[in-house]
Amino acid sequence: MNTSQGFGFPRPSTDPATVARTEELPAEPVTLADDAELDLSVDEAAARVEQTLAALDAELVGLASVKRRVREIASLLQVDRARERFGLTSSRPTLHMSFTGGPGTGKTTVAMRMASILHALGYIRAPRVHVVTRDDLVGQFIGHTAPKTKEALARAAGGVLFIDEAYYLFRPENERDYGQEVIEILLTEMEDERGDLVVVFAGYPDRMARFFSANPGLSSRVPHHIEFKDYDHAELVQIADLMVAAENFRFDEEARGVFSEYLTRRMERPNFSNARSVRNAVERCRLRQARRLVGLNRPLRKEDLVTLTAEDVRGSSLFADDEGAAV
Numbered sequence: 001m002n003t004s005q006g007f008g009f010p011r012p013s014t015d016p017a018t019v020a021r022t023e024e025l026p027a028e029p030v031t032l033a034d035d036a037e038l039d040l041s042v043d044e045a046a047a048r049v050e051q052t053l054a055a056l057d058a059e060l061v062g063l064a065s066v067k068r069r070v071r072e073i074a075s076l077l078q079v080d081r082a083r084e085r086f087g088l089t090s091s092r093p094t095l096h097m098s099f100t101g102g103p104g105t106g107k108t109t110v111a112m113r114m115a116s117i118l119h120a121l122g123y124i125r126a127p128r129v130h131v132v133t134r135d136d137l138v139g140q141f142i143g144h145t146a147p148k149t150k151e152a153l154a155r156a157a158g159g160v161l162f163i164d165e166a167y168y169l170f171r172p173e174n175e176r177d178y179g180q181e182v183i184e185i186l187l188t189e190m191e192d193e194r195g196d197l198v199v200v201f202a203g204y205p206d207r208m209a210r211f212f213s214a215n216p217g218l219s220s221r222v223p224h225h226i227e228f229k230d231y232d233h234a235e236l237v238q239i240a241d242l243m244v245a246a247e248n249f250r251f252d253e254e255a256r257g258v259f260s261e262y263l264t265r266r267m268e269r270p271n272f273s274n275a276r277s278v279r280n281a282v283e284r285c286r287l288r289q290a291r292r293l294v295g296l297n298r299p300l301r302k303e304d305l306v307t308l309t310a311e312d313v314r315g316s317s318l319f320a321d322d323e324g325a326a327v
Contacts, residue, residue, distance in 0.1 A: 031087040038082050045081075048120040049074050056113045060106045061242070062235045069226050070114060077121045094223050095123060095198045096190055098212070100205040101228025104276030107202050108162065110226075114200075115160045124198060125158030132161065134168040137182045145178040149185045158196055166201035167211035183215055190221050231274050236263050240278050244308065249286070254310040259285075265318045281316070288315040 032038065040046055053071060060067070076093060083090065095118065099107040111129050119127035132152050139145040153161065163169070169179040190199055201208065205227065212219035231239065237260050244250060251259060262281065266272060289312040293304060 032085050034086070036086075038085055040078060040082065043078070043081075045120045045122070046078055049078070049117050052113050052116045052120065056110065059109060059113075061238045062231060063106060063110075063228065066106070066110060066226055066228055069224070070110065070117070073114075073224065074117050074121070077118075077123060081121060092195060094194060094221065096194070096222045097198070097200045097224040097226060098208060098222050099200055099202040099226050099228060100208045102204065102230050102274060104274030104278075105228035105230060106275065107228055108164075110228075111160060111162045111200050111202075115198075118160070118198060124160065125196070128156075128159035129162050130156035130159065131164060133164050134179065137163075137169065138178050142178075145181045146185060149182050153185075153189055153193075153197070156197060156199075157193070160198045160200060162200045162202060165203045167203050167207040170211055170214055172214065183218060187217055187221065233260075233263060233267065236267075236274070236278055239275050240282060243279055243282050247282075247286075249306050249308055251308050251313075252310070255308050255313050258310045258313040262313055262316055262318060269318075284316065285312045288312045 053067075053074065056067060056070065073095075080090065080093065097114075099110065101107055108129070108131065115124065115129050116127045118124045130152065136152055137145070137149045139148050169182050171177040171179055186199065189197065199222075201211075201222065203211070212222070237256075240259060240263070241251070241256075259281075263278070266277060266281065285308050289308055292309075292311060293300060296304075
């Protein structure tokens with residue numbers, strides 16, 4: 001009877017000094033017999049992937065469709081590894097991605113976790129994400145764009161290149177714009193180096209749709225399109241609770257209700273940025289708490305230091321009209 005086996009693939013080192021050097025290719029694993037059994041559950045890499053997915057669940061509220069898609073990609077790669085052990089050859093999956101959604105919806109966090117998954121499964125050499133924008137890629141003068149783009153690609157080599165607000169690379173209204181040169185370089189690198197680089201394009205959904213429609217060659221090289229929807233009110237309150245607890249604070253009962261009301265008002269204002277706006281609001285609550293505590297002119301207890309009160313929340317300018325009406 002055959003004994004179930006794990007993968008046993010050597011993993012690339014995560015030590016920065018080792019990653020920086022050119023790594024030797026691991027020895028080819030022995031091809032299994034047709035009647036052998038391969039136990040996915042005992043694979044060390046699969047265990048690391050599950051840990052990463054669990055961390056993603058803990059870090060991000062909601063985003064069920066995003067998490068499901070990440071799990072699907074991870075499962076595909078695990079099955080491809082299993083097929084290789086039985087000598088079943090197939091083309092290497094293309095892993096370039098598009099993340100669309102508003103600000104503060106977790107795109108960068110998911111990219112970082114995706115890098116950990118791809119590294120654990122041997123698809124990239126290091127679990128790193130190099131984040132760039134148009135300014136990091138496009139030069140201001142003739143001859144400057146190619147070196148800037150190639151430098152960014154070199155920094156991302158073996159990992160993930162995350163291009164935020166990628167649609168700014170394409171400016172058809174400006175015939176002298178050098179963004180098209182970046183796209184042409186990316187097209188080449190994404191095809192030639194797809195075994196050593198994953199590119200993630202990110203930005204608002206409508207603009208990204210126009211960006212890809214105007215660059216069909218680029219669109220054809222990006223098979224994974226993941227949408228990050230805005231958080232609803234209940235999810236934002238949950239995010240606030242997690243952020244406050246992570247910093248060893250807590251809302252008292254009244255403060256939590258007032259913060260919920262704050263979010264209702266803030267979501268109606270311009271430039272709302274989901275979890276990013278929540279984090280900024282919590283930081284300002286902490287500032288007002290600190291000012292309040294210093295003004296007490298008395299010894300402070302631990303309870304004082306960890307508690308955010310309704311007064312700390314109501315100090316926001318969003319409640320200023322209420323104070324004026326009450327006068």
